[in-house]
Amino acid sequence: MWKFRNPIKHAIPETRWPTAAEAAESLLYQPIRIGPVEANNRTWVPAMVPWRATEEGFVTPEVLDWYRRFAKGRPGALVVEATGVRDVPSGPLLRIGHDRFIPGLRQLVETVREASDGETKLFIQIIDFLTVKRRPEKQKYFERFLRVEDRHRHALTDVTNDSQWTDAPELSVREFLSGASDEIVEQILDARELEALRFGYRENVSDMHLPHVRELPQVLPNIFAGAAGRARDAGFDGVELHYAHAYTMAGFLSALNDRDDGYGGAKENRVRLPLEVYRMVRERVGSDYTVGVRFLGDEVIAGGNRIDDAIYFGVEFARAGFDFLSLSKGGKFEDAQQPKVGQAVYPYTGQSGYECMPTVLSDAAGPFLRSVPLVSGIKRAVNEAGFKTPVVATGGISTFEQAESILQQGQADIVGLARQALADPDWFIKVKLGRGDEVRRCTYTNYCEALDQAHRPVTCKLWDRIELDEPGISTVDNGRRRLLAPE
Numbered sequence: 001m002w003k004f005r006n007p008i009k010h011a012i013p014e015t016r017w018p019t020a021a022e023a024a025e026s027l028l029y030q031p032i033r034i035g036p037v038e039a040n041n042r043t044w045v046p047a048m049v050p051w052r053a054t055e056e057g058f059v060t061p062e063v064l065d066w067y068r069r070f071a072k073g074r075p076g077a078l079v080v081e082a083t084g085v086r087d088v089p090s091g092p093l094l095r096i097g098h099d100r101f102i103p104g105l106r107q108l109v110e111t112v113r114e115a116s117d118g119e120t121k122l123f124i125q126i127i128d129f130l131t132v133k134r135r136p137e138k139q140k141y142f143e144r145f146l147r148v149e150d151r152h153r154h155a156l157t158d159v160t161n162d163s164q165w166t167d168a169p170e171l172s173v174r175e176f177l178s179g180a181s182d183e184i185v186e187q188i189l190d191a192r193e194l195e196a197l198r199f200g201y202r203e204n205v206s207d208m209h210l211p212h213v214r215e216l217p218q219v220l221p222n223i224f225a226g227a228a229g230r231a232r233d234a235g236f237d238g239v240e241l242h243y244a245h246a247y248t249m250a251g252f253l254s255a256l257n258d259r260d261d262g263y264g265g266a267k268e269n270r271v272r273l274p275l276e277v278y279r280m281v282r283e284r285v286g287s288d289y290t291v292g293v294r295f296l297g298d299e300v301i302a303g304g305n306r307i308d309d310a311i312y313f314g315v316e317f318a319r320a321g322f323d324f325l326s327l328s329k330g331g332k333f334e335d336a337q338q339p340k341v342g343q344a345v346y347p348y349t350g351q352s353g354y355e356c357m358p359t360v361l362s363d364a365a366g367p368f369l370r371s372v373p374l375v376s377g378i379k380r381a382v383n384e385a386g387f388k389t390p391v392v393a394t395g396g397i398s399t400f401e402q403a404e405s406i407l408q409q410g411q412a413d414i415v416g417l418a419r420q421a422l423a424d425p426d427w428f429i430k431v432k433l434g435r436g437d438e439v440r441r442c443t444y445t446n447y448c449e450a451l452d453q454a455h456r457p458v459t460c461k462l463w464d465r466i467e468l469d470e471p472g473i474s475t476v477d478n479g480r481r482r483l484l485a486p487e
Contacts, residue, residue, distance in 0.1 A: 001446065002337065002354045007361040012443060013368060015399040017436025027407040028400065029432055032076070032414065034390055035290035035323025037237050039076035039121050042407060043428050044416035046326065046394050047079040047125040047240065047294070049093065050458045051451075052483075057084065057095030059104030062457070062474060062483060064111045069484045071115035073425040074432070076414070078112060079240055079326075080124040082247075085227035091455065096126060096227045102234050109235035124234075125294065126227045127242035128220060128249065130203035130213070132333075133196075134344045141197050142178040146189075152177075155188045198338055199345045205251035206258050216248070217263050217273050221280035228281040228291070238290025238323065241281065243274055245331035245356070246347035250296065253313060255305050256334070267312055274313075275320050282321060292324035293317055297374030300330040300352035307377055314378040318387035326392035326416070327378060329371045331356035346453045357419070358396055360444045367444055369402060371395035376411035392416050398442050400431050422448055423460050425485055440485075457483060 023029050029041045052062040070078055084090050087097035095101055105124070112122045136145060146152075148170045156165035156173065165173070177185060186194065195202065207213045228239045243249040251257060252273045257264040263273050274293075281291055295313060299305040314325055335350030348356055358367035372393055379391040393412035397403055398420040406412050421427060424440035431439070440462050447461040457476050464481040467473075474483040 001349055001359070001449070002335075002351045003361060004363050008364060008366075010360045010362055010366045010368075012360070012441055013399060013402070015401050015436075017431065017439070018400055018404075018434065020432070020434030023400070023432050023434060026400075026404050028404050028415065032390060034077070034121070034292070034414075035238065036288045037121055037290050039414075040074075040119050041076040041428075041432075042414045043076045043403070044326075044392055044394070044414050045070055045075045045078045045421045046328075046392075046416045046418045047081050047242075048418055048422065048458065049081045049452060051092050051455055052457060053092045053094045055089075055092055057090065057093060057097075057101065059094065059101075059108050063094070063104075064108060065474060065484055067108060068111050068115045070421060070425045071112040071120050072487075073421070073428045073430075074116050074119050075421070075428045077121040077123060077237075080108065080122065080236075082125050082127040082242055083227075085126050085128050085223050090129070096124070096230050097223070099230065102230050105230070105234035105236075121237045123238045123240050123290065123292065124231050124236045125240040125242050126224060126231065127247055128223065129247045130205070130251070131201070132203075132344055133201040135198065135200040135339045135341050136196075137341055138197065139178045142174045145196065145201065146174065146177070146193065148173050152188055159184055159187050199336070200339065202333060202345065204256075205248060205254075206256070206264065208259060208261070214261070216252075217261070217276070220248070220273065221277045224277045225280040225284035229284045232285050232289055238292060239281070239285070240292045240294050240324075240326060241274075241278065243293050243295040244328045245296070246333045249274055249277065253295065253305065253309075254299060255309060256301075256303055267309055271313055271316050275316065278317070278320055278322065290323045291321075292326060293322050294326040294328060296329060296331075297327045297371060297378060298329050298355070299332055300355045301332045301334045301350075304332065304334070304352075307374055310374065311378055311381045314382050314391075315385045315387070318382045318385065318389040322389060324390045324392060324414070325378065325382070326394065327371060327375045328394060329355045329374060348449060348453065356395075357446055357449050358444070359446050368396040368398070369406075372406060372411055376409075379410070379412060390414055394418060396444065398444075400436060419444065419446075419448060422458070423462050423485075457481075459483060460485065 050066050083094040083096045153165050231239045297310045330352030332352040333347045335352050336345045337349040339345050375393040390413040392414040394416035403415040420442040423442035448458050451458045463485045
């Protein structure tokens, strides 16, 4: 994980928890309309990937247990993890790209409704992603993956001052490059080839030479619409379109998107496909179904989107009819740290990843509420444009005082707690009952994020090693970690 050069270690903020009467009078525990549905309060659990699905993308008992545990805490809304819209292998992540996934997802909906007594609204985040491959061994890359072209031979001729490379057999070129120094390799390969060698091959939305990438604007609206239709059939209260972080739709929104087909370049073109996807989704699910969006207030990468872009997108999303806007920050591939050989690049290891999930090792500003100014700016612009679309703030929020202040100051309409909810899924009901001093406080060290990076079942260090002898609990790592927070 990326770190500041001279980090300052911050303590989690001291706080005063409200009494039950104070909580009842607060904005946080007032109802709010989110499109056609009404949430009982303004608390929100953002999507988190727990790595508990099957390799084929089906709901498992562990998935049901995970969401049941959050639902028992009675948040106003709970967003199910990023769920793939295409029917393609994607590891132990939930999928919604075919009707065969509906029965398991319907069981998930029923589980949450039963555990929360119907109090928690349940949305599902739907996502598309392009190909990302593991970092190869150097020899394997040159033997199997590099496409040898005349430009490589000409570059070799220039670098070695040896004209034999002009007509050299492909095998000879591959063998030479396999044993060449990094300095020589850097002079032979272009930027994308060097990236594939050092980080693993990764598609992006500007790869217009790839037919399936070039055709994304023609195919994605129907794919997302089909997924949203299945979400409605399964009983979810709504869908959240994932337009954030390192994935396909965020790629279209990014200022780095230089497609020349009307879907890249100017921000008016970059927002075109995200709006077309939304319109097709809306046509499929109808006006009486909640459709929201998760997008970035700042990409935090060189040449990427900044707040001005996000404000423009937020207003256009509200104008189009989205029922809520949920904001995040960073989490990009472009500045990710180099993975080890055999591992895939992880988009939360660079500075943009830090800003997405900041830790207590921070700069002077600290890790808490770092994204709120971005959220506030977007909400202000949306409201000034005449729209009342609810805006969700997330990122380093852990206390009632923080959440209530955000709402009282009009910086957001709903407040999301991710890592804090993982640390204590009962935060919401404890605070409501005036029992905030019983909350298990997140320490923001990103133990959970490290598990996610390793594609291991996500837990919290504050509870995954305690009461391991509790009857009937599920564990991993040969019984060394429990999968759910204690009741």
